[in-house]
Amino acid sequence: AQKITQTQPGMFVQEKEAVTLDCTYDTSDQSYGLFWYKQPSSGEMIFLIYQGSYDEQNATEGRYSLNFQKARKSANLVISASQLGDSAMYFCAMRELIQGAQKLVFGQGTRLTINP
Amino acid sequence: DTGVSQDPRHKITKRGQNVTFRCDPISEHNRLYWYRQTLGQGPEFLTYFQNEAQLEKSRLLSDRFSAERPKGSFSTLEIQRTEQGDSAMYLCASSSGTYSNQPQHFGDGTRLSIL
Numbered sequence: 148a149q150k151i152t153q154t155q156p157g158m159f160v161q162e163k164e165a166v167t168l169d170c171t172y173d174t175s176d177q178s179y180g181l182f183w184y185k186q187p188s189s190g191e192m193i194f195l196i197y198q199g200s201y202d203e204q205n206a207t208e209g210r211y212s213l214n215f216q217k218a219r220k221s222a223n224l225v226i227s228a229s230q231l232g233d234s235a236m237y238f239c240a241m242r243e244l245i246q247g248a249q250k251l252v253f254g255q256g257t258r259l260t261i262n263p
Numbered sequence: 264d265t266g267v268s269q270d271p272r273h274k275i276t277k278r279g280q281n282v283t284f285r286c287d288p289i290s291e292h293n294r295l296y297w298y299r300q301t302l303g304q305g306p307e308f309l310t311y312f313q314n315e316a317q318l319e320k321s322r323l324l325s326d327r328f329s330a331e332r333p334k335g336s337f338s339t340l341e342i343q344r345t346e347q348g349d350s351a352m353y354l355c356a357s358s359s360g361t362y363s364n365q366p367q368h369f370g371d372g373t374r375l376s377i378l
Binding site: 155180182184189191192193194199238239240245249250251252253254255256263 | 282296298301303304306307308311319352354356358364365366367368369370371372374
């Protein structure tokens with residue numbers, strides 16, 4: 148079974164600085180996918196970025212990039228030029244295939260606080 | 264573009280009562296998921312529908328829980344004889360599932376509090 152580990156319960160960063168949120172994963176599958184979601188205090192899970200195991204390039208989406216190190220089984224999220232609105236819980240998740248669809252297995256999350 | 268809609272946003276009920284939550288997915292999405300999230304944890308998978316068929320259920324889904332998706336559109340999640348441990352955020356997500364990199368789109372969730 149897949150497992151996601153996020154070792155940073157909380158992170159505090161000054162506005163405009165870059166921040167790296169750690170995520171390590173465990174799977175025996177050769178083909179897999181990793182997702183990052185943001186959850187503000189309102190509760191909605193917002194999709195940020197996706198990395199496939201066979202993708203040769205690290206994924207990027209605007210200020211978000213994924214530092215994917217396959218051999219180390221890590222998929223860290225990098226947020227550049229942090230903003231106050233980035234304060235939220237961040238979850239790393241792995242796709243687990245079930246009956247032709249994707250069940251997401253989530254880590255415990257990291258609470259990011261951006262200080263002005 | 265209408266996102267995933269969940270109703271109600273909050274539900275407070277006494278132990279032993281039945282509750283029902285509703286989820287309206289993004290209209291063109293044929294796949295629908297329910298997750299449960301307790302305080303300080305990541306969401307945990309409960310069940311999955313492809314169109315109207317319920318294809319997968321987690322062991323977390325005891326026999327007090329039942330989910331339906333009639334006609335493959337909206338879905339309901341019912342909890343019978345609620346217990347204190349049922350207090351959580353219940354999240355619904357949908358996806359088109361066409362490609363493996365398709366993300367699941369989540370609603371705002373229903374927060375259930377059992378008194």
